[in-house]
Amino acid sequence: xxxxLTYEHAxxxxxxxxxxxxxxxxxxxxxxxxRGEIFGFLGPNGAGKSTTIRMLCGLxxxxxxxxxxxxxxxxxxxxxxxxxxxxxxxxFSLYEDLTVEENIAFYGGIYGVSDARLAERKAWILEMANxxxxxxxxxxxxxxxxxxxxxxGCAMVHEPEILFLDEPTGGVDxxxxxxxxxxxxxxxxxxxxxxxxxxxxxEAEHCDRLAMIYGGKLIALGSPAExxxxxxxxxxxxxxxxxxxxxxxDVLAEAVHDVAVFGTTLHAVVHAARGEAMVRTTLERAGVxxxxxxxxxPSLEDVFVRLIEQADxxxxxxx
Amino acid sequence: MNWRRIGKLMKKELLQTLRDRRLLGVLFLAPVFxxxxxxxxxxxxxxxxxxxxxxxxxxxxxxxxxxxFMRSGYFDYRAALDHPAQIDHLLNTGKVQMVLHIPRGFAxxxxxxxxxxxxxxxxxxxxxxxxxAAGYVEGVVRAYxxxxxxxxxxxxxxxxxSVPGIxxxxxxxxxxxxxxxxxxxxxxxxxxxxxxxxMMTALAIVKEKEIGTLEQLIVTPITATELMLGKTLPFLxxxxxxxxxVLLVAAHVFHVAVAGSVLLLFAISILFLMTTLGLGIFIxxxxxTQHEATLTSFFFxxxxxxxxxxxxxxxxxxxxxxxxxxxxxxxxxxxxxxGIFLKGNDLSVLWPHVLVLAAFGxxxxxxxxxxxxxxxx
Ligand SMILES: Nc1ncnc2c1ncn2[C@@H]1O[C@H](COP(=O)(O)OP(=O)(O)OP(=O)(O)O)[C@@H](O)[C@H]1O
Ligand SMILES: [Mg+2]
Numbered sequence: 279x280x281x282x283l284t285y286e287h288a289x290x291x292x293x294x295x296x297x298x299x300x301x302x303x304x305x306x307x308x309x310x311x312x313r314g315e316i317f318g319f320l321g322p323n324g325a326g327k328s329t330t331i332r333m334l335c336g337l338x339x340x341x342x343x344x345x346x347x348x349x350x351x352x353x354x355x356x357x358x359x360x361x362x363x364x365x366x367x368x369x370f371s372l373y374e375d376l377t378v379e380e381n382i383a384f385y386g387g388i389y390g391v392s393d394a395r396l397a398e399r400k401a402w403i404l405e406m407a408n409x410x411x412x413x414x415x416x417x418x419x420x421x422x423x424x425x426x427x428x429x430x431g432c433a434m435v436h437e438p439e440i441l442f443l444d445e446p447t448g449g450v451d452x453x454x455x456x457x458x459x460x461x462x463x464x465x466x467x468x469x470x471x472x473x474x475x476x477x478x479x480x481e482a483e484h485c486d487r488l489a490m491i492y493g494g495k496l497i498a499l500g501s502p503a504e505x506x507x508x509x510x511x512x513x514x515x516x517x518x519x520x521x522x523x524x525x526x527x528d529v530l531a532e533a534v535h536d537v538a539v540f541g542t543t544l545h546a547v548v549h550a551a552r553g554e555a556m557v558r559t560t561l562e563r564a565g566v567x568x569x570x571x572x573x574x575x576p577s578l579e580d581v582f583v584r585l586i587e588q589a590d591x592x593x594x595x596x597x
Numbered sequence: 598m599n600w601r602r603i604g605k606l607m608k609k610e611l612l613q614t615l616r617d618r619r620l621l622g623v624l625f626l627a628p629v630f631x632x633x634x635x636x637x638x639x640x641x642x643x644x645x646x647x648x649x650x651x652x653x654x655x656x657x658x659x660x661x662x663x664x665x666f667m668r669s670g671y672f673d674y675r676a677a678l679d680h681p682a683q684i685d686h687l688l689n690t691g692k693v694q695m696v697l698h699i700p701r702g703f704a705x706x707x708x709x710x711x712x713x714x715x716x717x718x719x720x721x722x723x724x725x726x727x728x729x730a731a732g733y734v735e736g737v738v739r740a741y742x743x744x745x746x747x748x749x750x751x752x753x754x755x756x757x758x759s760v761p762g763i764x765x766x767x768x769x770x771x772x773x774x775x776x777x778x779x780x781x782x783x784x785x786x787x788x789x790x791x792x793x794x795x796m797m798t799a800l801a802i803v804k805e806k807e808i809g810t811l812e813q814l815i816v817t818p819i820t821a822t823e824l825m826l827g828k829t830l831p832f833l834x835x836x837x838x839x840x841x842x843v844l845l846v847a848a849h850v851f852h853v854a855v856a857g858s859v860l861l862l863f864a865i866s867i868l869f870l871m872t873t874l875g876l877g878i879f880i881x882x883x884x885x886t887q888h889e890a891t892l893t894s895f896f897f898x899x900x901x902x903x904x905x906x907x908x909x910x911x912x913x914x915x916x917x918x919x920x921x922x923x924x925x926x927x928x929x930x931x932x933x934x935x936g937i938f939l940k941g942n943d944l945s946v947l948w949p950h951v952l953v954l955a956a957f958g959x960x961x962x963x964x965x966x967x968x969x970x971x972x973x974x
Contacts, residue, residue, distance in 0.1 A: 335816045357818065365816040371809040375616050376609065387605030388817045 285349025288313045288440050288471035289334060294343035296329050296494075303329045305494035306343065311473055311487075316466050318485030319475040320582065326494040327475040328368055331442050334473075335365045348440055361389075364438035366429050368445045374418030378409050381417055381432055389436035396435075403431030406461065423454030430461060434470075441465065443474040447481065459484055479579045490582060493593075497585045502578055509576045509584065512536075514553050518544040519569035520561055529564040530557065538583045545580055602819055606827025610801065614831065624797070628789040628839045629846050632782065644671055646730045647693040651678040658704035662715065665741050666697060671733045684718060694720045695730055713742075782847045783934040784907045787869075787927055789843060791901060794836045794870050796894040798829050798877025803890040806881070825969055829874040836870055837863065856941035862934065865951060869930040871958030878965035901927045926957040 289311035296304040304326040311317040319327050332338040334347050336356030345352040348362045372381050382403055386396040404410040407427035417425060426446055433441065443462070447455040459481065466472050474485070482488055483502050490498040490505075498505055509515070513535065519542070520526035527544055530537040534557070536547035546557060554571050561568050614620055648666070652659050667674050675693050678684065684696045698716040706713035717734045719727040805811040814824060840863065847853045855862060876897060884890035902908055904918065905927035911919055922928050929950040936942035936950075944951065 337812060337815055360816055360818045363816070365813070367809055367812050369809040371813040373609065373613065373810060374808075375613050380609070380612065384605060384609045385813075385817070388602055388814065388819050390599065390602065390818065 285346070286313075287311060287346070287349075288315075289317075289345070289347050289473060291330075291334075291345040292343055294330065294333065294345055295341045296326070296333060296338060297341045303494050304333070304340075307491070307494070307496055309489050309496060309499055311471060313471055314466070314469055315471060315486040316462065316484065317471070317473045318482045318488040319473060319491065320477075320479075320482045320488055320578075321475075321491040322477070322586070325491045327491065328444050329494075330491075331365075331444050331473070331475065335363060335442055336360060361436070362439050364433035364436070364441045366433045366441070366443045366446055368448065372417045372425060372429055372432065375416060377414050377416055378404070378420070378428055379413045381428060382435060385432040386435045391436055399435050399437070403428075403435065406464070407431045421454075423450045423457065426450060426454070426458055427461060430458070430465075434465070438470065440471040440473070443472065445475050445477070447476070447478070455481070479577060479582070482578050488578075490585060492586050492589050495589070497589050498581070505578065505581045506576050509581045512584075513547040513549050514573055515576045515580060516546050516548060516554060516557060517570070517572050517574045518546060518557060518561075519571075520544065521567045521569065525564070526561055526566045529561060529566060533557075533560045536584050536587065538580075538587065540579070540583075545574075545583075547584070598820070599823060603823050603827045603830070606819075606824070607831050610828065610831040611834075614835070620797075624793060624835055625839065625842065628785075628793070628843055631789065632785050632843055632846055632851075645673045646671055646695050646733075647675050648672040649676040649678055649684075649687050649693045649696045650674065651681060651684060651696055651698045653701045654699045654703040656704035658707055659699045662699060662703075662738070662741055663697070665737055666734075669733065669737050671730070671737075672697075688718065688720050691720070694727075695734075697734075782843070782851065782853050783938045784931065786840065786843050787905070787907065787931050787934055788902070789839050790836050790866060790870060791873050791927060792898070793839060794832045794873040795877045795880070795897065796891070797835070798832050798874050799880035799884065799890040799894055800887050801832070802828055802878065802881035803884050803887050807886055821969055822966070825878060825966060829878065832877070833867070833870050833874060836873075837866065840866055853938075855938050857937035857943060861943065862937050865930070865933050865937075865947070865954065868951065868954045868958055869926065869933075872926045872954070872961050875958065875961035875965045878969050879961065882965065882968040901925055904928070905931050907931060926954060926961075929953045929957075 287310045289309075291307055291309055294304055294307040295302065307326075307330060319330070321327050329338065333340050334345060334352055336352065336359055339353065347359045350356075350359045350362070352359065373384070376384065379400065382400050383396065386399060391399060404413055407424070407430065409424060409428060409431075412420065412424065417428065420428065430443070430446065433443075446462075447458050450458070455478070462472055462474065462484075474481075476482060485502065487501050488499070488505060489496055498508075500508070517540070518526065518530075523539070523542070523544065527537060527539060530544065530546055534546045534548050534553075538545055548554070548557060554573065557571055558568055614624065650663050650666075652663060663674075666672050672695070676687065678687075678696070681698075684698070687693045688696065696718040698718060700714055700716065703713050703715070715734075715738055717731065719731060802811070805814070819827075844855065844859070844862075848855075880890055880893045880897070884893050900921075904911075904914075904922045904925045906922070907927070911922050911928065914922065933942075933947050933950045933954070936947055
């Protein structure tokens with residue numbers, strides 16, 4: 279293996295396109311994942327996250343563009359890539375009628391891990407996933423959180439350099455999610471590159487860098503701090519409590535540049551000076567009761583919502 | 598090719614099968630149950646056909662033939678007729694199912710070495726019974742004619758190369774008692790191998806598609822060939838175990854033993870399994886869900902069952918349909934199995950069928966392997 283540890287980027291993608299018939303699921307995507315980082319892939323349903331990951335793992339052929347994983351070409355060298363990566367699919371896949379140990383042994387065997395090495399790996403996985411007591415349980419009897427950790431273990435049985443995790447924490451409680459992310463940190467701490475897709479903003483905050491995609495297109499790329507800083511450049515973010523909320527939204531949509539509903543409040547972007555006062559007077563003049571207007575630091579969700587709205591506007595303008 | 602990997606996959610497949618009670622039942626109890634079902638309940642043996650005799654010849658020879666009929670156990674003597682007009686009435690009212698008509702001159706024809714005629718008039722309402730009874734009539738008549746010829750040969754002390762009135766093709770040597778279970782066992786064997794190997798293979802692959810483990814396997818370094826072998830060999834094994842089980846039950850419960858080589862039977866079964874496993878893989882490549890795979894399997898079963906000679910003899914089918922049967926691999930396998938089972942045939946007789954089976958197997962496996970590509974899309 280000439281390129282073991284000699285590649286520069288864990289993942290590099292240029293002008294990557296995937297079409298299903300006339301529908302473009304991934305639209306000229308460009309990004310790189312640095313070695314050893316936790317790279318988040320954030321986007322709403324149908325954004326093209328899974329499709330991108332599946333092309334990187336050799337499950338789908340790109341329609342156009344190119345890419346490398348561990349320095350290997352995703353089209354020509356996908357078989358060699360497979361020995362170097364671990365993949366946990368969106369519906370993480372274990373055999374429910376096999377025990378925890380049998381699942382590990384099976385995937386180990388398929389990856390060609392030697393028996394001696396497999397014993398060590400099994401011990402490591404059981405310890406890491408905290409499944410030692412459950413080693414003889416049928417996988418189908420485990421709670422979802424445990425299954426996800428086992429799936430991660432199985433995806434790492436051959437000690438991959440790069441891990442692709444497609445929504446690894448879908449459908450579990452916050453505690454399990456927290457535990458799972460602790461595992462991701464541990465793994466990344468040991469030098470493994472992790473590319474992870476998610477819907478959850480709190481998870482996105484944990485990533486070293488983020489790619490936000492929407493409609494198959496990249497709409498932002500950077501660390502969480504960078505993305506928020508870019509947002510702050512556009513103005514001051516205000517959190518507004520008002521009644522009735524929807525009327526307030528309509529009114530502000532005319533007056534300010536960016537406004538969106540966040541739970542029971544509105545978030546609006548104003549030009550720093552006098553923004554707060556302007557919002558108050560505009561709302562009161564329209565007969566809306568203003569409970570609270572407060573400047574806040576933008577969250578990733580603010581960044582994301584704003585970028586999506588911008589993208590929608592651009593699309594409308596383009597026709 | 599990494600056999601260790603294939604072994605792991607097989608082990609996993611067998612483990613899963615052994616843990617699935619329902620599947621176990623389907624795989625190991627259903628075949629034996631099917632054999633019992635065909636052996637007993639759906640027995641196509643016909644006994645006690647109500648028979649009237651119109652003996653217009655009234656000779657020692659004709660009486661002897663009638664006696665043969667009644668001694669066979671298949672026919673019950675109900676009435677003797679002395680006028681042909683009575684035949685219609687008896688059949689119409691259902692009093693008898695068959696009338697045996699021995700025309701005048703029967704003994705005379707036999708005496709002169711001419712082909713003598715016997716007519717049996719059958720109530721065709723129940724066509725199955727009628728068909729089977731007709732077979733019995735033929736059997737009895739032939740046995741009788743053979744007796745006469747041998748007698749004549751002995752008397753003439755001559756050598757006669759062909760015996761008039763006897764057509765070797767139609768002799769019921771291979772199943773002299775005309776017991777249907779004997780005939781059913783090979784058929785049931787074929788069905789079981791077909792169903793288990795084709796459908797189970799298809800389902801086992803599609804199931805992994807459904808639960809997503811197939812995708813997980815595809816991102817491992819396993820090759821398409823290894824994956825295919827690992828998914829099909831377990832069912833080859835199970836098919837062979839079933840074959841052994843059916844043979845044991847057939848021998849010990851129905852006293853139907855294999856006349857020919859059991860080893861050859863197994864060897865040719867493996868050849869046939871290439872076809873069914875290949876079809877299983879093929880079905881898995883065109884089905885997204887287990888439900889679809891089941892429906893698609895039935896789409897293949899029907900022509901196999903109807904056109905192979907399992908249900909209806911190929912010779913009785915319309916010519917055009919007979920041509921189609923040449924495209925049904927089961928037809929050849931059935932022929933081989935019946936040959937080994939009932940006649941004790943060996944390769945010197947069976948080789949043409951074996952060649953065709955091999956050709957089918959290789960073609961189908963190749964096409965399926967080609968379709969079974971590793972990339973999902
Ligand atoms: N095999 C396929 N054939 C046709 N369309 C597909 C196929 N796979 C995905 N798509 C479409 O491509 C788009 C992107 O799908 P993808 O699964 O990549 O989204 P995602 O970002 O992973 O979404 P989610 O968060 O729901 O998992 C969707 O509109 C989907 O319907
Ligand atoms: Mg997805």
